[in-house]
Amino acid sequence: MLVPILTAIHVLGVVLWIGGVAFVTIIVFPMIMRMEGSLEKVLFFQGVEHRFAKIAKVTVSVVGLTGIWLLYLTGEWRLLFSLSGIGPTIMLIVWTLYVLILFFEGKLFKVIFKGEAQQDTEKVFARLTAFHWVILAASFLAVAVGVWAAHGGV
Numbered sequence: 001m002l003v004p005i006l007t008a009i010h011v012l013g014v015v016l017w018i019g020g021v022a023f024v025t026i027i028v029f030p031m032i033m034r035m036e037g038s039l040e041k042v043l044f045f046q047g048v049e050h051r052f053a054k055i056a057k058v059t060v061s062v063v064g065l066t067g068i069w070l071l072y073l074t075g076e077w078r079l080l081f082s083l084s085g086i087g088p089t090i091m092l093i094v095w096t097l098y099v100l101i102l103f104f105e106g107k108l109f110k111v112i113f114k115g116e117a118q119q120d121t122e123k124v125f126a127r128l129t130a131f132h133w134v135i136l137a138a139s140f141l142a143v144a145v146g147v148w149a150a151h152g153g154v
Contacts, residue, residue, distance in 0.1 A: 032044060067091065
């Protein structure tokens, strides 16, 4: 009885988290790129990012906890990093990527932008947009492979 409940919580967390990333990538960044002023872009982005970062941190944490618990309860942790465990393995890799991004974003952005953020907002938002497309593609890959593997694909 616990596995279906944890699975439902896990999937709902993934939907909220990846859906938010998709919204930011597909809707918010194109809006930002069409804005005229650098200050307007930065303020809008900070407002969205500040709100979504909290939601993302909670959902990523819930997804991680339920995912680990599900791996333990089902015994699938033994399949990690094998062909038959490709679904959970890719999900774990993408989840780890998000944890690193969400919880170390300040340091990460300092390394990526090296002080450019104050000079060329157009370039910064172009890089952020490209970065978001990459992590969104990785997220969709994890979801697709996870569903495929869970339904007998491997």
